[in-house]
Amino acid sequence: MSRLTTLRQLVAHFLRRGRFFLLPLLLVLLLAGALLLLTGGLSYVAPFVYTLF
């Protein structure tokens, strides 16, 4: 739950600063991170992650 607080504060920060152009990149990165966490780094996720990292 506390991570949701961080996510909320993060999005609020980017909106407040008007950094809208960064939001798509941030969203993709966070989704990739969440995917890794949820799947425990399953091999079929790897190709998507390698293109980013």
Add this chain to the structure above:
Amino acid sequence: MPAVLGVSAHYHDAAAALVIDGKLVAAQQEERLSRVKNDPSLPMNAIEACLTLGEIRSTDLDRVVFYENPYRKLERVMVSALRGFPRGTAFFRRALRSQLGDKLWVLDDLAAHLGVPRKRMHFVDHHESHAASALFCAPFGDVPHSSIAALTVDGVGEEETTAIWRLEDGRPRRLASIAYPHSLGLFYAAVTAYCGFRVNEGEFKVMGLAAFGEPRYRDAFDHFLQVEGGAFTLDRAAFADHLDGARAFGRPFVEALGEPRTPAQKWNYRGQRIQGEDARFADVARSAQDALEDALLTLAEHARALTGATHLVLAGGVALNSCANARLLREGPFERVFVQPAAGDAGGALGAALLGAQDEGDALALGEPFCADLGVPIRPATAAAIADALGLRTTAVVDPNETLAARIAGGDVIALARGRCEFGPRALGHRSLLARADDEALRDRINARIKKREPFRPFAPAMLESTAPALLRDAPNDMTPYMTTVCRVRDRSPLQGTTHVDGTARAQTVQSGPLAPLLRCMESHGLHSVLNTSLNGPGEPLAATEADAIDVLIRHKPDGLLIDDLLIERPNR
């Protein structure tokens, strides 16, 4: 009874500081307990130590304050990566992985580790933490707040690298700032890497090296670092911090200055001179140091114009450049200058805790002399038990100061551990190695056999404040008790072992504390000062606990270790 914990972590030199009822009760660097030099990890050992010293549990904390804004930091990393795209993609990947891997979630991790609700977790800006650590710890109780300006200068915080501050309604207010990528900290980091030293660790070495050189490369550095109108800019092509944080310098550095020095190569040093190809690196260091000092003087002039203040405090990693601080006091527009000893990122925890205490409604006691002995204590009984188990010789001495003075006067190098560990990089007598300050051969022995460090690096003398005018050309000032400045040594002062090649010494002037009674005893042996260096070996953090101090005795072989009245010696000495 509000209890506020300040935390700095995840870059380098993590630390914790605890303020209870508006009073600073403990501050501890993580490296001293984890034994990893400049340890950046979440400082759970340091937090635990602070809570123990404050005699509270983590659940008693009313507020935990992190020393920087993790969201602004992430934003800066993303913006600079997009600006530099496609260059620096590999560095960007590493930086983002680090940001999104743990740095972004630091408040959650702290809450989970401490068992404190997330809503008690807060953050302040990086440079505001620095400013608070300097403004709230300055010994300027006799002047109004409006007479004090703060200058914070480091590599980079969230995006600021430099800021000018003033206290308004008891809170630091930012009046001007300079943003990344223009940074004096990154400028000096590039020179550090170029001279073959590790960034964030070797900056002191560059400062020491500079004394041997001539400013032959000043024109090149004036091009790399342009100062104008109270501000400065870097020629970005010459710097590579956005591509490789460890290398930090770009191709124009090499074109203007020649090939960089190979790290860990033996120095060509003989008879107090740096020779051969290494002389070029001394000249580079001299040129860079002069450029840095001139930039800081310009910033100080700007701070004076903006604030009208007569007193200046500095913080941030660049404020640990003691040579620059001396020049700021000597040639700058301020009557008094103060730099507290934990001016780097560790001190950010201190500032964050003090700002958090203000937010809890605490009235901070401002203007008091800063006491640096804020860390873990050392206990002779524990040390005796360890020493006995290791078969070391222990003696309970009747007059420890006289015993210590006699041994030092006789040419021994003695480790001294008394009371609580210092906060900040300087050993101020609580965890120190001591020797005669007038013996050059002894200095070379300590450099070569105990500290095993570069032969050109100087040691510092400690002396009673009342004795200082006879030994130093510069009067004791607000920084000399903390070794955050250097002083010019008088001709024929008996400080041969602690005077640098340029005739200066990073002198510590003592009025009270663990070195005061020792220095009084040394007078009866005809000695007016003592060489004081940190109690550690090469690449190690300063000793903190009994085990660390004994470890230094066994591995690096000083002639003895004194912990309060307990003298410990190796059996085969």
